[in-house]
Amino acid sequence: MSQIEISNFERFDVRKKLIEFITDAPGIRYRELLRLTGLSNGVLSYHLDVLTKNGRIKNKKTNQRVTRYYPNGFSEEESEIIAVLRQETSRKIIQFIIENPHCTFNEIVDYCGKVPSTISWHLSKLKESEIVENLKSNNTGTYTVKKCDKVNEIIEKHKNSFVQRIVNDYVDMVESI
Incomplete structure (x- = not known):
């Protein structure tokens, strides 16, 4: 199954896994999430954006080049x-x-x-x-x-x-x- 054919359920599963990673390692960097998930750059970026816009996680840029992700409520x-x-x-x-x-x-x-x-x-x-x-x-x-x-x-x-x-x-x- 190609990345384009991912079902809504699998998308939810990916987001659930991302929330787990971010909760287990608050302040995790984008590159580390990329490595841990095995997702492509665009797919990871999309799911993180959806989670951020829905208030499930928050991100913070440090030093104008490093983005870190935190669970909501931090x-x-x-x-x-x-x-x-x-x-x-x-x-x-x-x-x-x-x-x-x-x-x-x-x-x-x-x-x-x-x-x-x-x-x-x-x-x-x-x-x-x-x-x-x-x-x-x-x-x-x-x-x-x-x-x-x-x-x-x-x-x-x-x-x-x-x-x-x-x-x-x-x-x-x-x-x-």
Whole structure:
């Protein structure tokens, strides 16, 4: 059966599956949905558009090029935090700061094992999102998570979706070898 011959029931089934993916991994990116569903670009785009217009899901563009999808009912604050937590380096930084409140920039760099410019970029995005704040005292800057309880709640609630992405990325890498 070709893509054009998909029945209304199957369309509903596709949309139901998309809602499941988005509910299980809020903040999922379009490309990841494309990979997980095996749908063509146009078919996926169509179904996501229908779900969005009917208020079943919502989407949010970040950085003018990344579109993330969320279940209906996700607050703006939750969407912002999830989007940041879906980035591995940002998630590592946040988790380190939560475990080591008032840590310094150099401690974060050492922990993450990334070059200072990368950490600086991520920290600026985290400060922009008002998730992390930079406290200055005695010419030393330290970092703390502003919304610690909310961030911890979201990490705990959605930790399986973060782990699943790492597993999927690893499987893709191994299969490409």
